[in-house]
Amino acid sequence: MKVRVFVSLKDGVLxxxxxxxxxxxxxxxxxxxxxVRISRVVDLCVKTDSAEAAKEKGAEMARALLANEVIEDFRVEVVG
Amino acid sequence: MKVRVFVSLKDGVLxxxxxxxxxxxxxxxxxxxxxVRISRVVDLCVKTDSAEAAKEKGAEMARALLANEVIEDFRVEVVG
Known part of the structure; x- marks a missing residue:
C-alpha cells in the first residue's frame, strides 16, 4: 500500500x-x-493489505524516524 | 492569499x-x-486578491527558485 507522511514544523517554531x-x-x-514555511512529504510503500495497518505503520515510522516530534507535527494518509 | 507549492523529483530520477x-x-x-521518495511543500502568502494571480505568481516563484526543473516537477495550489 502507498502511504504519504506529511511532516511540518509546529506553529510558532521558527x-x-x-x-x-x-x-x-x-x-x-x-x-x-x-x-514562507517548508514542509516534507515522505511517500513510501508498505507491504500490507489493510489500509488501517498501513496507516498505523506509517505513524510508527514517523514517530521512530521521519518526524522530530519535539518541533514537528506529522499526518499520515493512505493514498493507494 | 495562501499558496502551496509541491515540489517532487521527476519519475526515474534517483x-x-x-x-x-x-x-x-x-x-x-x-x-x-x-x-521511499521525499518531496517538499512550500507554503507562502502572496499579496494579491485574485486566486488566479496568486497561482500564477506561485508558478513564477517555483520556476525562478523553488524547483529545479531539470530534475523536479512542481504543482501549485491556492489554499486560502
Whole structure:
C-alpha cells in the first residue's frame, strides 16, 4: 500500500529554511511573498493489505524516524 | 492569499535522500517499507486578491527558485 507522511514544523517554531527562501524570493523581485514555511512529504510503500495497518505503520515510522516530534507535527494518509 | 507549492523529483530520477531514509527504516526494523521518495511543500502568502494571480505568481516563484526543473516537477495550489 502507498502511504504519504506529511511532516511540518509546529506553529510558532521558527523556520530558518523558510526565512532563507523568503529572502531569496525578495532578492529575485518577489516582494509580495511572505510567511514562507517548508514542509516534507515522505511517500513510501508498505507491504500490507489493510489500509488501517498501513496507516498505523506509517505513524510508527514517523514517530521512530521521519518526524522530530519535539518541533514537528506529522499526518499520515493512505493514498493507494 | 495562501499558496502551496509541491515540489517532487521527476519519475526515474534517483532519490538519494529517499534511499537513505529507506535504509534507516530497515535498520530500525521496518522491513516492510520500500520505494521511499521525499518531496517538499512550500507554503507562502502572496499579496494579491485574485486566486488566479496568486497561482500564477506561485508558478513564477517555483520556476525562478523553488524547483529545479531539470530534475523536479512542481504543482501549485491556492489554499486560502
Amino acid at each position: 523556520d530558518p529554511q523558510g526565512k532563507a527562501v523568503e529572502h531569496a524570493l525578495h532578492s529575485l523581485g518577489f516582494e509580495e511573498a511572505s510567511d | 532519490d538519494p535522500q529517499g534511499k537513505a531514509v529507506e535504509h534507516a527504516l530497515h535498520s530500525l526494523g521496518f522491513e516492510e517499507a520500500s520505494d
